[in-house]
Amino acid sequence: xxxxxxxxxxxxxxxxxxxxxxxxxxxxxxxxxxxxxxxxxxxxxxxxxxxxxxxxxxxxxxxxxxxxxxxxxxxxxxxxxxxxxxxxxxxxxxxxxxxxxxxxxxxxxxxxxxxxxxxxxxxxxxxxxxxxxxxxxxxxxxxxxxxxxxxxxxxxxxxxxxxxxxxxxxxxxxxxxxxxxxxxxxxxxxxxxxxxxxxxxxxxxxxxxxxxxxxxxxxxxxxxxxx
Numbered sequence: 195x196x197x198x199x200x201x202x203x204x205x206x207x208x209x210x211x212x213x214x215x216x217x218x219x220x221x222x223x224x225x226x227x228x229x230x231x232x233x234x235x236x237x238x239x240x241x242x243x244x245x246x247x248x249x250x251x252x253x254x255x256x257x258x259x260x261x262x263x264x265x266x267x268x269x270x271x272x273x274x275x276x277x278x279x280x281x282x283x284x285x286x287x288x289x290x291x292x293x294x295x296x297x298x299x300x301x302x303x304x305x306x307x308x309x310x311x312x313x314x315x316x317x318x319x320x321x322x323x324x325x326x327x328x329x330x331x332x333x334x335x336x337x338x339x340x341x342x343x344x345x346x347x348x349x350x351x352x353x354x355x356x357x358x359x360x361x362x363x364x365x366x367x368x369x370x371x372x373x374x375x376x377x378x379x380x381x382x383x384x385x386x387x388x389x390x391x392x393x394x395x396x397x398x399x400x401x402x403x404x405x406x407x408x409x410x411x412x413x414x415x416x417x418x419x420x421x
Contacts, residue, residue: 196389196390196393197390197393197394198390200369200373200378201378201390201393201394203369203370203373204373204375204377204378204394205375205394205397207286207370207371207372207373207374208355208374208375208376209355210286211286211289211290211293211354211361211374212293212351212352212354212355213351214290215290215293215294215297215350215351215354216297216301216347216350216351216354218290218294219294219297219298219301219302219346219350220301220343220346220347220350222294223298223301223302223305223346224305224336224343226245226302227302227303227305227306227309228305228306228309228331228335230242230245230302230306231306231309231310232309245298245299245302245303246299246303247299248295248296248297248299249299252359253296253357253358253359253360253363254359254360254363256292256295256296256359256363257292257359257360257361257362257363257364258363260291260292260295260360260363260364261283261363261364264281264282264283264288264291264364265281265283266281270282271283282364283364283365283366284364284365284366284368284371284372285365285371285372286365286371286372288364288365288372289361289364289365289372289374291364292357292360292361292363292364292365293354293357293360293361295360296353296354296357296360297350297353297354297357300346300349300350300353301346301347301349302346303346304342304343304345304346304349305339305342305343305346306342307342308338308339308340308341308342308343308345309335309339309342311342312335312338312339316334316335316338317330317334317335320333320334341412344409344412345409348405348406348408348409349409351405352402352405352406355375355398355401355402356376356398356402357374357376358376358377358380361374361376361377362376362377362380365377367381375394375398376398378394379391379394379395379398382394
């Protein structure tokens with residue numbers, strides 16, 4: 195059989211990681227994107243730069259500093275230990291935290307662009323109809339930003355699927371706990387099991403292409419509908 199039980203376990207773990215990370219990023223990233231799209235604070239530039247940092251930093255750099263911060267001597271590690279939670283490195287929870295940082299710009303930036311593109315007019319009209327701030331956000335802003343939310347979900351999910359440097363630094367290579375598909379491909383290559391590596395790599399390639407193709411097709415359809 196081309197794929198082993200360890201390969202299927204890595205695939206399942208990767209899908210779990212990508213799903214949880216995407217859901218959390220949408221929950222946490224949407225308010226952040228809203229703030230970045232509308233604030234006039236001087237903090238917008240530095241916070242926007244921090245959000246975009248994973249786009250230019252090597253994944254191993256992000257993984258290293260997260261490993262230090264979440265380790266026994268780090269501030270996050272000291273906090274989690276004081277709460278009786280142990281340390282996060284080399285656990286699935288640690289992978290989720292690393293993935294949140296690594297995929298953050300791929301979720302926040304599309305949503306921020308969608309909020310910025312709608313302009314103030316729809317919200318002003320809603321305000322004249324006595325809609326409160328929460329009503330304007332949930333019943334006007336979010337529906338209008340739906341294309342950005344869909345793009346953010348797809349990009350966040352796909353980007354998390356392809357992680358390697360961050361997850362290897364934080365999670366290591368523990369079967370059924372932190373060994374995701376990218377690490378499993380690396381294991382096959384190290385063991386010179388190129389056929390098995392090819393099956394996993396080709397599957398990732400086809401899946402990623404299909405996701406991005408569907409996203410492109412949706413964007414073209416939306417543009418035709420507008421025009």
